[in-house]
Amino acid sequence: MKTWLIIILILADGHSFARQQVKSISVKEVCSVGNPDGSSFIQVGDVAVDSKGNIYVTDRYQYKVKKFDRQGRYLSEFGGRGKGVGKFQAGPFKIDCASDTIAVVDVGTPNVLFSTIDFKMLGEFTAHGPIVDIAFDGKGRLYAAAIPGGDNDEVIKLYDKKGEVVAHIPLRPMRNDLAYQMTMLAVDPRNRLVVAFSYNNRVIIYSEAHQVLTEFKVQGLPDEAAAENFNGEQKGAIPEGEIFRDVACDGKGWIYLLGGFYSRHPNRDVYVFNEQGELVASFVLPDESGMLSIDRQGYLYTRERQRTVVKKYILIYIYH
């Protein structure tokens, strides 16, 4: 009863509670997306949610984007292997949704496809390199983090829906190895870009004008992933294990970092920071996940059971 009262108060005015000290955070499962026997997905890639709470899941080995309602019931799907409109050459990978427009990345490529939430194709564009992550900003523009190489030495750019570059995001790499420049993206309610490195213990918050506001790290994790040389190539070291698997922001502007290989509970530890880069709390997911997503209503999504199901959780905050 006490827990539900707290939840109701949080939903009523989450922002004011952001200033209070959090004692602990936990999750409670709302629903599971996909059949329990794992037959809905071959391998879940990423998850996005629209304004109505519908859930979009990429499954690259099926070359499909599947849509479910807020209770996890299947609605429709699109995709398939191919080069035509609405098709994927390598498979759908990262996905995001804003203003009821969906953006999906074709894995291993610089290609982004846009569609409506009813899967009407809107167009596509080619970014500056193989895309690692995408995130819509509050104005419907799309950040794309790519692997630098060739003529491209930039990691993150901001694009409009026509694929025109709107902004270049300044990013100082800690080392030149390509893998160590891989980043994950999230945008908070104040339209600030949050960048977390996959293989470096480093998180950067940018202002809307793309100036660095804060940079922080998670105490207790190494500064960077250990590396082994990539035989036969001149592309630098290949890291062993991610520092962070994903990053997400909630309605309060808090930043959720999913810890990777080096966390105490690999792929389950979630570190929560405020906009000043101060640790608010941490919690452990029930199962290993390689991604983390938080929708506008504050529900948290993970992929679990060897990436065969998506879980939807409500976040429970206990304050002092």
Place this chain on the structure above:
Amino acid sequence: MHSWREEQMRLMAQCSLAVILLIEINWMTIAGFEQATTSQKEISLESYIREASGKLSRRSGHRKVMALIIRFVNFGCVFCLDDFFEFCDTLKASVPAHGQGDIILMVVRDQRDEATQARIMKGWARSNGLKFPVYLIPEDIVDNYYIDYTSVVVIDERGTIVVVEKFPIGMQRKKEIMRYFSEVGK
């Protein structure tokens, strides 16, 4: 032809890097790049292919076998997969069913979680209309033949390897492979 091949290999190398960095790297990094624990040094590639095919056909000792050997490094390599699927589409169209040989998919067992890898590969094959039987083949058997990319291997009726080609494969060579596989053995 030579410069085309060089360009293909360059693109494949770029794709491979993107794949290694992006795709399923959680498998690799968590598993620590463990090799298959079962030593298969005593078993040749052709024997392994023949054995797998033998599970399909009682006439295994007298049929050609085409093994499409899939290496994980190519998954997410658009260029590699395009060529592979094009070959498979042509196979289905040009090689008569129950024709002169068996066609099998062999996925190189290079992930620690074999059960998950097998499940994913079978699901992937099914989702993409590849109706060939899917087998896992130990990595060291394939390594002994320097098959480091997705490739097609053909053994003749006597069980001898007659074709080893890595994707992408030139159009002319594809036709030669199809023609050989479709011909009645002498």
